[in-house]
Amino acid sequence: MRLKKNLALSDSGFVFDPSTGDSFSTNPIGLEIVKMLQTGKDADEIKAQVVKTYLIDEVGFEKDYYDFVNTLTKLKLSDGSPEKKD
Amino acid sequence: MAARRKKIKIAVTGLNAIDSPGPGIPVIRALRASGDFDVRIIGLSYETLEPGIYMHDLVDKTYQIPFPSSGKASLLTRLKYINSIEKIDLIIPNFDAELFNFITLANTLRKEMGIRVFVPTLDQFEERHKSNLPAFGKKHKIKVPFSKMIFSTAEIPSLRKDFTYPLVVKGKYYDASIAYTPEQVASHFNKISAKWGLPVIIQQFVYGQEVNVTAIGDGKGNTMGAVPMRKQYITDKGKAWSGISINDRKLMDMTKKLIRSTKWKGGMELEIIKTANDEYYLLEINPRFPAWVYLAVGCGQNHPEMLVKMAMGEKVVPFKKYDIGKMFVRYSYDLIVELKEFEKISTLGEL
Incomplete structure (x- = not known):
């Protein structure tokens, strides 16, 4: 997925969507993933980064990742375009 | 100095x-x-x-x-x-x-x-009346929820032909209540007509997020300032007790288009519903500043000051930007x- 470009993120995990005025809180790993999504990283790149940094296997990560991404979509934080595939 | x-x-x-x-x-x-x-x-x-x-x-x-x-x-x-x-x-x-x-x-x-x-001209003032809003929307190519004026409770049973419940019962100047049944329409009709007179306006309820704009026009078609806000906390009277300035290009375009086509003079508030499909329905145009106009000041646009300058014939330049993500929280004292x-x-x- 691609996140809306203009989302404002703070280091505390506060996410603000200036186009709707909605705001959300996420935990540190959520923030890290949101930041990676915002820089245009795809699911594989994010998976590689997270699996390398944290004690989690690929299957476990994917389950949580897609759950998280679904939540972002439901919250209308996606810009609606499909994930970039090289 | x-x-x-x-x-x-x-x-x-x-x-x-x-x-x-x-x-x-x-x-x-x-x-x-x-x-x-x-x-x-x-x-x-x-x-x-x-x-x-x-x-x-x-x-x-x-x-x-x-x-x-x-x-x-x-x-x-x-x-x-x-x-x-x-x-x-x-x-x-x-x-x-x-x-x-x-x-x-x-x-x-x-x-x-x-x-x-x-202040707006008499034509501008009359044209945007709640009772004239459907014609106004048609003329200025803006979506407006279907509405109809009624003058007596005898007209309530036939509303089913034109509306689906819930619908909104509105006074000609103020007050709006949502009705889910004809009985509720009758109750709101009686309360509102006793306070604000006739007609009472029946408007199709539109589901979505309430967004408002405070704006000011120079009477020549120019938008001198505009700040959109999303209501965050709404009282039982439907008033914003808290709100946040947002960056909504469609809303700003709609405001500028409306001020351009009406040549609006003075302060105004647009009340709009944004649906889940990103459609914008104009609910009302208030011909004066809203009670939350101080948020615009907080965002860097002092609309009342701009109005004073224009009224006194001073040269003015339109506001070009405003702070996004500024909030107001009302309080009682x-x-x-x-x-x-x-x-x-x-x-x-x-x-």
């Missing part, structure tokens, strides 16, 4: 800073925040318990004025008396219900007393008032 602020006397109505607040107090706060004007504020009140009457740090002197239903002759007589004491430069009316009188008196006030008002003050406004009509 800082430039001296220009002294100006401005009379302001809408001092009812209550649960359904008038815009007077936020307009006054905005004027007090002006870097260009040193204002003396003359409050114009209708009732003796309007809180602004007793807010002496904001309002220098208050005079009671007759209710709009008394007509413009009695308003003019009262304003002549007030002006003989205060020498007012400008009046900023803040109630929909009083605007007709001020619009039609504008020339007289200017010629006979040198008082300026910067108990003023302690000496009985002497209440007695004075009640008996003498001024304080």
Whole structure:
């Protein structure tokens, strides 16, 4: 997925969507993933980064990742375009 | 050396800073925040318990004025008396219900007393009435929920032909209630018509997020300032108790288009519903600043100050930007008032 470009993120995990005025809180790993999504990283790149940094296997990560991404979509934080595939 | 602020006397109505607040107090706060004007504020009140009457740090002197239903002759007589004491430069009316009188008196006030008002024309004012909104939307190519005027409860059963429940029952000036059944429509009809008269407007309920815009037009089609806000906390009267400025290009385009096509003059508020499909429905155009106009000041656009400058014939340039993500949170506060003050406004009509 691609996140809306203009989302404002703070280091505390506060996410603000200036186009709707909605705001959300996420935990540190959520923030890290949101930041990676915002820089245009795809699911594989994010998976590689997270699996390398944290004690989690690929299957476990994917389950949580897609759950998280679904939540972002439901919250209308996606810009609606499909994930970039090289 | 800082430039001296220009002294100006401005009379302001809408001092009812209550649960359904008038815009007077936020307009006054905005004027007090002006870097260009040193204002003396003359409050114009209708009732003796309007809180602004007793807010002496904001309002220098208050005079009671007759209710709009008394007509413009009695308003003019009262304003002549007030002006003989205060020498007012400008009046900023803040109630929909009083605007007709001020619009039609504008020339007289200017010629006979040198008082300026910067309000919409009578055509602009009439065209955007709730009862005329469907035609207005059609003319200016803006989506408006289907609506219909009714004049008696006998018309309620047949509403099923044109509407699906829920629907919104609205007074011609103020008040709106959602009805889920014909019985609820009848109950709201009776309450609203008793307070605001006929007709009562029935509007199709549109699901979505409430977004509003405070804006100001120069009367030539230019938007001099506009700040959109999303309501975050809504009271049981449907008023925003908290809101946040947002960056919504479609909303801004809609505002500019509307001001361009109507050549709107003065302050205004657009009430809009944004649906889940990103469609925008115009619910109302209020022909004056909203009670949350101070948020615009917080965002870097002082709309009341802009209005004063235009009214006084000063050269102005439109605001180009505003802060996004600024919030307002309204609060209530108990003023302690000496009985002497209440007695004075009640008996003498001024304080």
